[in-house]
Amino acid sequence: MDNKQSLTYWKNKAESNPTIKASKVSDINDFSDYDKDFILKYADKNTTILDLAAGTGITLNKYYDRVGHVTAVEKFSQFSDFIVKASNVAVINSDIVDFVPDSKYDLILMFGVTHYFNREESVFLYRKYKEFLNNKGKLIIKHQFGVNEDVTVEGYSEELKCNYYSQYRYIDSEITLLKNIGFKTVDCIDIYPKECNRWENTHFYAIVASV
Numbered sequence: 576m577d578n579k580q581s582l583t584y585w586k587n588k589a590e591s592n593p594t595i596k597a598s599k600v601s602d603i604n605d606f607s608d609y610d611k612d613f614i615l616k617y618a619d620k621n622t623t624i625l626d627l628a629a630g631t632g633i634t635l636n637k638y639y640d641r642v643g644h645v646t647a648v649e650k651f652s653q654f655s656d657f658i659v660k661a662s663n664v665a666v667i668n669s670d671i672v673d674f675v676p677d678s679k680y681d682l683i684l685m686f687g688v689t690h691y692f693n694r695e696e697s698v699f700l701y702r703k704y705k706e707f708l709n710n711k712g713k714l715i716i717k718h719q720f721g722v723n724e725d726v727t728v729e730g731y732s733e734e735l736k737c738n739y740y741s742q743y744r745y746i747d748s749e750i751t752l753l754k755n756i757g758f759k760t761v762d763c764i765d766i767y768p769k770e771c772n773r774w775e776n777t778h779f780y781a782i783v784a785s786v
């Protein structure tokens with residue numbers, strides 16, 4: 576399971592005296608203000624949200640007071656300890672592969688998540704969580720995708736000075752995959768300013784998939 580390789584990286588980070596910025600791979604990748612603004616385009620005071628792999632809540636803490644209710648699922652409590660304590664926020668420390676929601680949601684967020692899973696593992700997550708969307712609910716997936724083809728980073732990273740796994744799948748194939756899973760509409764949004772995209776072969780997109 577390729578997510579296991581990613582989890583080694585995240586476990587080490589969680590156990591290394593994290594700050595609220597720890598759920599970003601590097602400080603220059605903190606686009607949480609853009610993420611918050613984007614999420615709020617799809618949410619209001621009545622919206623129920625499932626925020627999967629919510630990390631330190633660096634984005635959640637910026638949007639929670641403008642939505643109905645948020646359930647945040649994060650594997651590592653050392654990260655989720657930074658999530659705001661509020662009456663409309665529930666935090667669950669669980670692996671998102673194993674977690675079983677007890678209700679359905681208007682919005683399910685996977686921000687910076689499914690590139691830490693290979694294609695087969697991601698299909699499992701997309702299929703599983705599609706069943707927990709309300710009528711007219713939306714799944715939003717945001718991370719870097721391959722521009723012309725799959726780009727898989729695996730093994731030792733000179734930049735990070737440790738082992739790292741990430742699969743930036745070809746954006747067109749991810750959209751096709753979501754349509755094949757049964758999402759009725761799948762929109763692809765170029766979410767950030769151009770300069771946030773550091774690499775030629777990958778690009779940040781938000782995919783909004785509706786049931």
Ligand SMILES: C[S@@+](CC[C@H](N)C(=O)[O-])C[C@H]1O[C@@H](n2cnc3c(N)ncnc32)[C@H](O)[C@@H]1O
Nearest residue numbers: 585598628629630649650669670671672686687
């Ligand atoms: C790049 S951070 C994204 C955090 C947050 N969604 C955001 O956008 O700021 C990736 C997060 O995924 C979590 N993660 C990775 N695999 C996971 C799994 N199988 N179950 C739960 N959390 C996982 C990591 O612990 C980390 O907090």
